[in-house]
């Protein structure tokens with residue numbers, strides 16, 4: 001039986017408190033018809049050390065990243081014990097000790113690295129991850145950084161993941177200049193694995209009669225199984241956070257090698273993990289983004305596709321633009337014919353808050369400048385971008401203009417005017433409101449005013465990058481954040497006839513681009529925040545405990561048979577060696593108490609033995 005979610009908190013609680021309360025008491029009914037779904041099964045497995053050295057045994061697996069460094073175990077002034085590693089003869093800041101992870105760590109698993117480090121004199125020491133993706137691009141990911149004033153410093157709890165299908169993964173230390181670097185007590189352990197709360201309502205189900213609910217995700221964010229579970233449970237739309245942006249898919253070497261001045265070659269392998277995941281789990285994709293001033297290399301706009309070339313003419317750039325758009329859609333069609341690319345951001349962030357175009361110029365001059373404006377003189381590149389997208393996009397793929405600060409009145413007007421012109425020519429389908437908000441600005445009513453102005457164009461609207469920051473990380477800060485989320489979602493529901501998707505920019509707070517202001521619906525441990533509960537309030541909730549009619553209770557492996565393998569899966573789940581998806585959870589809940597525990601195992605065991 002469905003139920004309506006009622007506000008069950010006298011006030012909102014801090015996430016930690018909320019979790020503990022939920023785990024002990026929210027199994028009690030909130031109304032006579034309902035069985036409670038508020039048991040928290042976000043459980044944690046402990047971590048285990050996979051590599052550790054204090055260099056006491058005289059062994060060292062680090063080598064010099066620059067090839068010239070001298071690494072040696074020394075027996076004076078170690079942090080602990082008698083030995084530490086000294087890296088001297090560094091000729092550049094990036095020279096330093098690095099350790100290959102290829103045979104130590106598994107891709108897709110989250111790890112925590114800790115070390116004691118020291119620079120010979122005042123220096124900022126960084127610990128970073130270096131790997132090469134399947135298209136041959138090197139990535140340098142910040143893990144930890146701290147200042148040594150010539151003393152030992154603690155660099156601990158740096159989380160990192162090696163994505164799948166990458167090679168040459170290393171952790172490396174570097175510092176500003178050529179000071180010696182010393183290391184001691186270096187350790188890598190697996191990060192605790194948090195299970196998601198399977199037994200809370202799915203956002204995509206709650207909002208299924210209004211619009212799609214989506215999220216953005218990067219390859220590394222998608223790597224842990226819990227993140228995949230969270231996405232599968234709550235989102236039916238996914239936006240690759242970076243992986244389909246021009247800088248990720250333009251293949252510079254292949255473009256140069258082709259000798260063409262007008263045909264940029266693309267390689268979409270950077271989006272492989274995300275698009276494979278969407279294909280395998282039947283999740284629709286928002287493509288992001290074709291034409292943008294940012295995250296697009298300057299060489300794309302220069303003669304000979306060379307950073308040092310002159311800016312090309314408008315005529316050449318139009319051909320490059322057309323071929324780029326054509327090549328992107330062709331590659332997606334060839335490699336992912338079954339994936340539903342239901343929306344694409346054709347142009348991103350072309351208007352300033354005052355309603356004028358950006359200043360023309362390259363990213364190397366100023367990240368706010370636009371090379372498109374540099375070449376076209378103004379925003380006249382927008383219309384051809386939509387023309388080419390219309391020409392090459394697959395049927396059913398809607399085309400959007402997307403922007404941030406979209407509620408700033410002059411920007412709203414500029415977007416509306418542009419959208420109306422493009423609509424008259426049937427080039428645009430919708431407007432994307434990025435919606436990077438803060439609890440203090442803009443007000444929900446100002447946001448709603450802009451939403452109405454966009455709705456009045458008659459175009460489809462998508463909320464494409466929703467997150468709401470708060471600097472107050474106390475219980476009352478999260479309560480206020482929940483309130484604003486509630487108001488924004490209420491506004492979206494009011495205009496639901498014109499809105500086809502609401503997309504959150506991320507999964508858990510710690511992975512957000514604005515992580516220190518905790519802007520999302522889920523905590524680092526994948527538990528739901530007050531903001532999550534605030535946006536399901538008042539909604540009809542499909543009862544999550546009703547198993548699909550296709551399977552009977554206990555058929556956890558969904559093979560239409562009750563066998564020992566169902567029991568084994570349940571046992572593995574209880575031992576935290578296996579996680580259940582939402583349907584499996586309800587199938588495993590033998591006594592329908594909205595919890596899966598040893599009592600269910602006993603019931604299932606009896607049934608299987610009786611059979």
Ligand code: GLA
Nearest residue numbers: 241288348404434436465513
């Ligand atoms: C903008 C872009 C997104 C992303 C965010 C920050 O909103 O449209 O692609 O880069 O900034 O993460």
